[in-house]
Amino acid sequence: MRLSFVDPQTPAPVTNLRLEPAEDRSFQTRAIWGQRDDAYFDLKTRMHRGLIERMTLSGLDRRPPDQVRAEVSELVIAMLQEDAHPLNADELRRLNADLMDELLGYGPLEPLLRDPEISDILVNTAKEVYVDRRGRIEPTTVRFSDEQHLLRVIERIVDKVGRRIDESQPMVDARLPDGSRVNAVVPPIAVDGALLSIRRFARVPYDLPRLVANGTISSPTADLLSGLVKARLNILISGGTGTGKTTLLNAMSEALGEDERIVTIEDAAELQLQQHHVVRMETRPSNIEGRGEVTQRELVKNSLRMRPDRIIVGEVRAGEAFDMLQAMNTGHDGSMTTVHANTPRDALTRLEQMIGMAGVDVSTRSMRAQIASAIQIVIQLKRFSDGARRLVSLQEIEGMEGDVITMQELMRFEQTHIDEAGRVHGRFGWTGIRPRFFETFRTCGLHVPTVLAGPAE
Numbered sequence: 540m541r542l543s544f545v546d547p548q549t550p551a552p553v554t555n556l557r558l559e560p561a562e563d564r565s566f567q568t569r570a571i572w573g574q575r576d577d578a579y580f581d582l583k584t585r586m587h588r589g590l591i592e593r594m595t596l597s598g599l600d601r602r603p604p605d606q607v608r609a610e611v612s613e614l615v616i617a618m619l620q621e622d623a624h625p626l627n628a629d630e631l632r633r634l635n636a637d638l639m640d641e642l643l644g645y646g647p648l649e650p651l652l653r654d655p656e657i658s659d660i661l662v663n664t665a666k667e668v669y670v671d672r673r674g675r676i677e678p679t680t681v682r683f684s685d686e687q688h689l690l691r692v693i694e695r696i697v698d699k700v701g702r703r704i705d706e707s708q709p710m711v712d713a714r715l716p717d718g719s720r721v722n723a724v725v726p727p728i729a730v731d732g733a734l735l736s737i738r739r740f741a742r743v744p745y746d747l748p749r750l751v752a753n754g755t756i757s758s759p760t761a762d763l764l765s766g767l768v769k770a771r772l773n774i775l776i777s778g779g780t781g782t783g784k785t786t787l788l789n790a791m792s793e794a795l796g797e798d799e800r801i802v803t804i805e806d807a808a809e810l811q812l813q814q815h816h817v818v819r820m821e822t823r824p825s826n827i828e829g830r831g832e833v834t835q836r837e838l839v840k841n842s843l844r845m846r847p848d849r850i851i852v853g854e855v856r857a858g859e860a861f862d863m864l865q866a867m868n869t870g871h872d873g874s875m876t877t878v879h880a881n882t883p884r885d886a887l888t889r890l891e892q893m894i895g896m897a898g899v900d901v902s903t904r905s906m907r908a909q910i911a912s913a914i915q916i917v918i919q920l921k922r923f924s925d926g927a928r929r930l931v932s933l934q935e936i937e938g939m940e941g942d943v944i945t946m947q948e949l950m951r952f953e954q955t956h957i958d959e960a961g962r963v964h965g966r967f968g969w970t971g972i973r974p975r976f977f978e979t980f981r982t983c984g985l986h987v988p989t990v991l992a993g994p995a996e
C-alpha cells in the first residue's frame with residue numbers, strides 16, 4: 540500500500556491510519572545500514588525538529604509510551620502533509636519508530652542497541668559510527684544530524700546517572716539502564732567533535748556451557764575452571780581490550796557457593812553475579828571541585844572490614860593491586876580479578892608495576908614473592924583475527940627461582956590453520972604437566988578432570 544499525502548486527487552485516509560508500536564527492529568538494522576538514505580535522513584531530521592517545536596517535551600519520559608506514540612504519529616501525519624512528502628506505509632512506520640527513538644530513547648543508536656550481535660558501539664563524532672560485531676569492527680551508516688544532536692544523546696545518557704558533561708568536565712563514565720558501560724568525551728578534549736564508546740553485554744550473561752558451545756573454552760577446561768573456583772584458588776584473568784575478561788570472570792563466578800559472602804569492586808559495575816549474597820561497590824570520580832573521589836584501592840581496603848568470603852575486583856589497574864595481593868595472602872583466598880596484558884608473563888609484570896603505584900617501599904624481590912604466593916592461576920584470553928575469543932593459556936604459578944616467578948603452562952590453545960572464510964582453527968591441548976592444585980582438588984573432594992584436551996570447535 541502506498542500512502543500519498545501529496546496527491547490532491549487521492550487524499551489519504553490519514554485519520555484511520557493505524558501505526559504499529561515500535562517493536563524490536565533489530566532485524567532491520569542491516570537493511571538500514573545497507574542503504575545510505577540521505578533524503579530519508581533529512582526528512583527525519585526535519586520531523587524531529589518539528590516535534591521538538593510542537594510537543595511538550597518536559598516530562599516526556601514519564602508519560603505512557605503509547606500516549607506519546609499516538610501524539611507523535613498524529614503530529615507526523617500533519618507535518619508530512621505540510622511538508623508535502625510522500626511515504627509508503629513501511630516508510631511511515633519506520634519514521635515514527637525512529638522519532639520515538641529520538642524522543643524517548645537514544646536516537647540513531649537505538650537500532651544498534653537492539654542488535655544482540657553488537658558488543659561495542661563506537662561513535663567517532665556525529666558523522667561516523669562503528670560497531671564491534673562478533674569480535675570484528677565494522678562501519679555503519681548510522682549518523683547524527685549534527686554535533687548538537689550527538690551531544691543531546693550524550694546528555695540524555697549522562698543525565699540518567701545524575702552526572703553532567705560539559706567543557707569543564709569533558710569526560711564521563713556512565714551506564715545505560717540495561718547495564719551497558721558508556722564513556723563519553725566532548726570538546727575541547729575531543730578534538731574533532733564528541734566521542735562516545737558503549738560496551739554492551741550479552742543480554743543473557745555467558746555461562747561456562749555457552750563459552751564451550753561457542754569455542755571459547757573446551758568442555759574439560761570448563762570443568763577445570765569451576766573446580767579452580769570451588770577449590771578457592773586465587774585467579775588472575777589476563778587479556779587485551781575486549782578479549783572477554785569480564786565475561787569469563789562472570790561465567791566462572793557461577794561456581795561460587797550460594798552460602799558465600801561475595802564483595803565485588805569495580806570502576807563501573809559490570810559483573811552480573813547470580814548468587815544472592817553479593818555486595819557490590821563501585822568507584823567514584825572526584826567532583827568538579829576535585830573532591831569526593833573514591834578509588835578502587837580504598838574500596839579494597841574497606842572490603843576487608845566487610846567480612847568477605849571472596850573479594851572480586853573487576854579489573855586491577857593501579858595501587859589496589861597491592862592491597863588485593865595482601866588480602867589474598869592473608870586468608871582471603873578464592874579471590875579473582877582481571878588485568879590488561881597480552882601474556883601471562885606480562886600480566887605478572889603489570890602487577891609488579893601496579894604494586895609500584897601503591898607507593899609502598901618494597902624491593903622487587905619481595906614484590907615478586909608476594910605475587911607468587913598470592914596468585915595460583917593465570918588465565919590468558921585472546922581475540923583472534925576472525926573475531927573469536929579464546930582461552931589460549933592456563934598457567935599455574937609454582938613459586939620463585941632466585942628473583943624470578945616460575946610458572947608452568949597446563950593448557951594451551953594451538954592454532955592449526957585459517958580456512959578460506961578466514962576462520963581460525965586449532966585445538967585445546969593439555970601439556971601433560973601435573974598441576975600442584977590437584978592435591979587441593981582431592982582434599983576438597985573435587986573431581987579432577989582426566990581428559991583435558993578437546994577439539995576447538
Ligand SMILES: Nc1ncnc2c1ncn2[C@@H]1O[C@H](COP(=O)(O)OP(=O)(O)OP(=O)(O)O)[C@@H](O)[C@H]1O
Pocket residue numbers: 657658659738739740741750753755778779780781782783784785786787854879928929
Ligand atoms: N567468549 C566470548 N564469546 C563471545 N563474545 C564474547 C566473549 N567474551 C566476551 N564477549 C563479548 O565481547 C564484549 C567484551 O567482553 P568483555 O567486556 O568481557 O571484555 P573485557 O576483556 O573485559 O574488555 P575490557 O578490556 O574493555 O574490560 C562483550 O560484549 C561480551 O559480551
Ligand SMILES: [Mg+2]
Pocket residue numbers: 784785786854877
Ligand atoms: Mg572488562
